[in-house]
Amino acid sequence: MKYLHNCCVLAWIIYLLGQFIAAEIYSSTSQIKDELGRLRQDNTVSLLRQLLDSQERRLASMKRFVQSLDQLEGDMKDPEFNVHHPLDAYRFIKNHSVVYNDSVTNLLNELKTHEEEQDEITKLARKLTAFHKDDLLGAIQGLIRIQDVYGLETQDLADGNVRGLHRRKMTALECQDMMIVAFHSDLVDLALEWLEVALQRIEAGDDTITYTKILCKAAAVAFNVKYELTAAMLYEYVLERNPRSRYHRQKMKYYQGYNTQDVVRYPLPHEGFHKACQMTIENKNHIRREHVCMLLDNGHPLLRYQPAKVEVLSQDPYISVYHDCFNLEFLTKLIELAKPQIDRSKVGGKGNEYTAHFRTSKGLFLEFTNPLLKFYKYVGALTMLRHESFEQFQVANYGIGGHYEMHGDFLDSNEKDHKINNRIATFMIYLTDVEEGGATAFSKLDVSIAPEAGKAVFWYNLHPDGERNYLTAHGACPVISGDKWVGNIWIKEQGQEFTRPCKLDKNDLKWT
Incomplete structure (x- = not known):
């Protein structure tokens, strides 16, 4: 009976856990960390154990009361029992007026407390974290x-x-x-x-x-x-x-009985991506030989007294890295703004977004606010592109083995704005250091960048004549260990007519 009771209670708790699921926690390292911190401070399991121990003791008490009732019934089943005998009549009245009533009353009281404890177990079970399969x-x-x-x-x-x-x-x-x-x-x-x-x-x-x-x-x-x-x-x-x-x-x-050959598998198309990711964890920054380092102020007032440290990784397509441009306080503020609302990252155009196995992260687009306006103006000074053409700032956090397979940031031919207002450029900033893995790899160019808090990467997605540049295909290498947070801004063509006008010569491939 005790074994059956425990099994019922455990099955009941498991059922309750199934009703309260924190889905897709694996796709955000930060969310896992927060949940772990909460669980370390939580005493729910200890309280559940105490309540279950109490239930076992209570069940033993109820069993004793029932055994006492069994004994009374046994006396009445004695073949020599005679209600006309004064002693038997006395014992019968005593048992059913005192002993029987006490046993039943105690049994009902224990049962009531037992049910109250079950309600308490239900409330505690609702607090436990259960992850989806x-x-x-x-x-x-x-x-x-x-x-x-x-x-x-x-x-x-x-x-x-x-x-x-x-x-x-x-x-x-x-x-x-x-x-x-x-x-x-x-x-x-x-x-x-x-x-x-x-x-x-x-x-x-x-x-x-x-x-x-x-x-x-x-x-x-x-x-x-x-x-x-x-x-x-x-x-x-x-x-x-x-x-x-x-x-x-x-x-x-x-x-x-299936007389077929095993299906022939062809090599995956992302072998270059794997190679670039492996090179980055060995060399931290794997870059081409012709990279150039410089201090740049672009003639802009915001950069006049503190020029940006720029490292050009590729001229065609143009890819550069900005070093030491953003302080830790600002980066932390962006993460704090994003955390409460973060959700599984999606791919696809507006109205057709969906989650995909090739992008495992959680993120959101931050609303345009005054702190971000200053940030946008600063990014405009760094890139010499008008911030009025910036899309919303997107923040993402990568989870266990979090990655994003090779893709281009430009809009595809089936998307509405691809001809008249495509994404001319991307500005991406790393908000945290990452212990290992998590690089951004441009595998077609043999260029990859290791994440480092405050480092920003900028590249043009289009050729100077406005055509999509497929050499800008890039991916986020899987995170091996650490908490990777990134933010990015996609910059549209419209509004850049005077800052970055289209070139009419298709053979002129360089932006600078």
């Missing part, structure tokens, strides 16, 4: 992305070693999670590596999952993603362990 999936995808982009060894990651950052080893069951996501990410070789590590863990005594179960799961996932031959091969290992299993033999024949 999409958060778990997103976190695993982030780990696989870090491993794939930066070429981390499976054995190192399984041993808790992420480029020298050590944590406890992963269990065989955790390795299975990685294997499944790798299969679904079309990284079959990586998936089989994770399977091999998991099997080694099991052979060494890991009991989080059995040898047969993980092989069956691997075969099923491989089959679902059209690797039928791989699935059949994996089931041969299952049969080696279970030679008499009729079920497993039939399953292997089912997989073998």
Whole structure:
């Protein structure tokens, strides 16, 4: 009865947790950090444990009261009991006027308190944080992305070693999670590596999952993603362990019945992006040889007494970095403005925005306010572009393995303003340092920039004649460790007619 009661209470709490979900927390490192801080100060679990202990004691008391009632009924069932006998009549009246009533009254009181405590448990359960299964999936995808982009060894990651950052080893069951996501990410070789590590863990005594179960799961996932031959091969290992299993033999024949070849996979188109990301974590700033450094005031009053430190990384397309232009107090203020309203970042044009697996971050557009007006004017002085043509300032925070695949900031041909008011340029500022990873990579140019608080990157998205410049395709490398916050402004063409007029000669590709 006690076991049944505990199971009911636990099932009830789990049900309540399912009703209060903080979705997509994996896509914001800052949100995870805030939640961790809250949980460290929270005593909800301790209070729940105390209430459950009290419930167990109360249940034991109620059980004793019921046992006393059982005893009274036993006396009345005695075949020698005779209501006409004065002693039996006396005991009958006493039991049902005192003992019986006391037991029932105490039982009802305990039951009432028991129900009140259940209400308290309900309130406490509502305070607990429960993450959606999409958060778990997103976190695993982030780990696989870090491993794939930066070429981390499976054995190192399984041993808790992420480029020298050590944590406890992963269990065989955790390795299975990685294997499944790798299969679904079309990284079959990586998936089989994770399977091999998991099997080694099991052979060494890991009991989080059995040898047969993980092989069956691997075969099923491989089959679902059209690797039928791989699935059949994996089931041969299952049969080696279970030679008499009729079920497993039939399953292997089912997989073998698909006489197709495993789908031919072609190399992903972003190999250059992976290379640029890897170079950046080794060299911090991987830039081309012709970069130029200078102090620049653009003849603007705001820069006259404190010229900007500019590093030109590329002339065609024009890409430059501004160093030490923004102080930590200002950067922190921007993050504080964004935090309360931050939401999953979307892609697509106005009215057609959607979340996507290739952009894992949370962000928002800040409203145009006086502090931002000063910032816009300063950016206008740095870029020599009119701030009246700036779009809203966008702030983003990247989560576990947070990244943004290769893309261009210019508007595509199917978007309304692409011909008459495209995005001529982008100004992006790093709001925080990042411990490792998270660079901005222009893989077609062999240029990448490591994030550093206060550093800003500026580039033109269009050729001087107004055509889109596809060499400006760039991406955000996955964050390995640290809290990455960035902000950016997209700058429109209209309003720049006199500051940056279009050039009529298509062969004149340089803005400067």
